[in-house]
Amino acid sequence: MSTLVFLEQHEGELQKGALGVLARAVSLGDDEVAGAILGAGASALAAEAGRHGATRVWVAEGEALEAPLPQPRVDVLAKIVEARSYDTVLFGGSVLAADVAAGLAARLDAGVNWDLVDLAREDGRLVGKRPALGDSVLVDVGWKGTPAIGIVRAGTFEPAGTVGEAEVVEAPAGLEDFSTVATMLEQAHEEQAGPSIEEADVIVAGGRGLGGPENFALVEELAKALGGAVAATRAVVDAGWYPYSAQVGQTGKSVSPRLYVACGISGAIQHKVGMQGSNVIVAINKDANAPIFEYSDLGVVGDLHQVVPKLTELVRAKRGAA
């Protein structure tokens, strides 16, 4: 059996999620676990991929691969898969990975399973585990043909360091005409102070109960006092109160901090699936029947406009006194 892992990189940094998928792929015991690094600086990252368990690293650079656009990556990956007849192609979940995996599946007439939270080999066949029914059950998923293409849910596996060294191979060249038609006009980076929601130990999240975008200041102040990050529900992101990068849930990010404080959030299933892995969940909601209380460790029934500033004050006093 042989597996190829798309090692997504941005600005010379291999993405943690992809390295986690590589670590899991190595643990499956395949004959070959290779990585593909595409875009500017790919060759310089090959050694790092080797230290994370890849025995072979395919690299491709060039103008068409500089911007994070999917189609040129589909071209290169399709050629790599054909060159070595990989049985399995794995991706760590991301916006780019989802585009590339879908394009690759269409190109190779292969099947793709996404949102996987575990992988196993059973009699040589890949079996994925995928949450269903709002994450309340795990189902086994399989593939009818090859290659089996899988997208792993973001943050599922941790990277593992080894002492390995990879053989570095130039990926087969040649892009389709239609793959270079799209161009990246602009890229923007969001400035952020403090930890990101994927990395934060503490998250304070705000929902529609805040009443307006200006009240996110309450959530930000509490997050600052706790040394945490700010998250949001889709309702407030859709309303333009907070950026999408902070959205937690089915169509946002999955987070698992030590403490998740939900302020004015009803606790819809689509929000729950993104934060139920948190160690301790605290909910502040004025409606005692809000669904979030069903899965909170601690609940405060009250008006967040009164509770949150008091809580911030208490945390500051406690931390100041410490």
Ligand SMILES: Cc1cc2nc3c(=O)[nH]c(=O)nc-3n(C[C@H](O)[C@H](O)[C@H](O)COP(=O)(O)OP(=O)(O)OC[C@H]3O[C@@H](n4cnc5c(N)ncnc54)[C@H](O)[C@@H]3O)c2cc1C
């Ligand atoms: C396909 C699909 C995907 C989705 N993906 C996501 C996703 O990724 N993430 C996500 O979050 N949602 C997602 N949703 C939306 C989800 O169903 C809910 O609509 C959304 O989570 C609700 O957000 P909310 O809790 O902020 O708002 P509401 O449901 O309106 O809840 C507001 C809460 O605030 C409380 N409240 C009001 N005023 C106060 C106050 N003064 N003090 C204290 N409490 C107060 C209310 O009692 C209420 O419980 C998705 C929906 C669909 C259909």
